[in-house]
Amino acid sequence: MSTIIFTMTHKAFTPPADPMFVPLQVGRAIGKDLGYIGDDTGDSISKWNPYFSELTGMYWVWKNFRTEGNVGLCHYRRFLIHENGNVITEQEYDRLLQNYDLVTTKQVVLNNSYYDGYAVNHHIKDLIETGNVIREFYPQYHEAFEQIVHGNRTYFGNMIVCKKELFDAYCEWLFGILLKVKERVDVEHYDNYRKRVFGFISEVLLLVYTMHHRLKVKECKVGMPGEKAETREVKMQLAEFFRERDFIGAGVCFKAALEKRPDILMEASDVDGHLMMSLEIITICEQEKAAGRETILEVVNEFEMLMFWITELNKLVDANTKNSMTEKDWEQLCREKHISPQAYEVARVVAGRKRKLSLAD
Numbered sequence: 354m355s356t357i358i359f360t361m362t363h364k365a366f367t368p369p370a371d372p373m374f375v376p377l378q379v380g381r382a383i384g385k386d387l388g389y390i391g392d393d394t395g396d397s398i399s400k401w402n403p404y405f406s407e408l409t410g411m412y413w414v415w416k417n418f419r420t421e422g423n424v425g426l427c428h429y430r431r432f433l434i435h436e437n438g439n440v441i442t443e444q445e446y447d448r449l450l451q452n453y454d455l456v457t458t459k460q461v462v463l464n465n466s467y468y469d470g471y472a473v474n475h476h477i478k479d480l481i482e483t484g485n486v487i488r489e490f491y492p493q494y495h496e497a498f499e500q501i502v503h504g505n506r507t508y509f510g511n512m513i514v515c516k517k518e519l520f521d522a523y524c525e526w527l528f529g530i531l532l533k534v535k536e537r538v539d540v541e542h543y544d545n546y547r548k549r550v551f552g553f554i555s556e557v558l559l560l561v562y563t564m565h566h567r568l569k570v571k572e573c574k575v576g577m578p579g580e581k582a583e584t585r586e587v588k589m590q591l592a593e594f595f596r597e598r599d600f601i602g603a604g605v606c607f608k609a610a611l612e613k614r615p616d617i618l619m620e621a622s623d624v625d626g627h628l629m630m631s632l633e634i635i636t637i638c639e640q641e642k643a644a645g646r647e648t649i650l651e652v653v654n655e656f657e658m659l660m661f662w663i664t665e666l667n668k669l670v671d672a673n674t675k676n677s678m679t680e681k682d683w684e685q686l687c688r689e690k691h692i693s694p695q696a697y698e699v700a701r702v703v704a705g706r707k708r709k710l711s712l713a714d
Contacts, residue, residue, distance in 0.1 A: 501560050637693075
């Protein structure tokens, strides 16, 4: 077998049937043994999993796995896929890596700079210290680091597939930086989400490395067979508030969830887009209430029906923006589908933001 992809997990799951995917339990040194290969043998940093996330698995592969072929990392619920949705096979990886240096995720396009987003969601001093370490020990990378952290793109998930030789070179550079940063910052008092500082920072460092070395990168979509338990829990809470027609409570719930998990709206968490659509509904209700109108929750309050309604609204707004409907037809649809002027305006703004991101991409 010329390509092995370690599927990193911290919980029991059903591995893909393809033997190319090998389950690797991360953080096994501090968790229950799930019966998979663990990252706590040989040269290991398994006990630091709360701070390094999937990187404890990456470190183990770097230090303990030997192969003359290709090696990669994915997650128990995230796989690199083709545009048609099919998981990339071993033969396809072998062909891709004849023409590309590395296969990874598509870049995430952020609304603001990576630096500004990190400052809002994490402790910015850790990112600054990372820059200091790079400037001191890897000065040839510092220009690329500054350019990228003040830009609006990053990779995510630390999902890569490449020749083992390149994998090892990247890991030597990456952990050379992160382990020095760990000596300089105190993360013990962070909450569980923000403790994963090194896992977060490593995502943008992959872009720094590929840019500096001018690697030829094949960027792929990420397929996710299921949503995170945290996402599902928030959706259930929002559904209950919607059922009670309490958009204010839904807004408070959403804000609390976002403060706890700032990544909750990312595609990797909000797989079906329901959380983003819920936020749109909450905003519509706020605007309708401020205008002295009945909110959409007085008409539709079941979660699945609300998701259908907001999806249809966004489609109609897009069609109207493209001038494919007459004004008379649009007004009639608004009446039939309970679309208020406030709902239209919120959906129009959302559509505008999506178009900007699409153009940026």
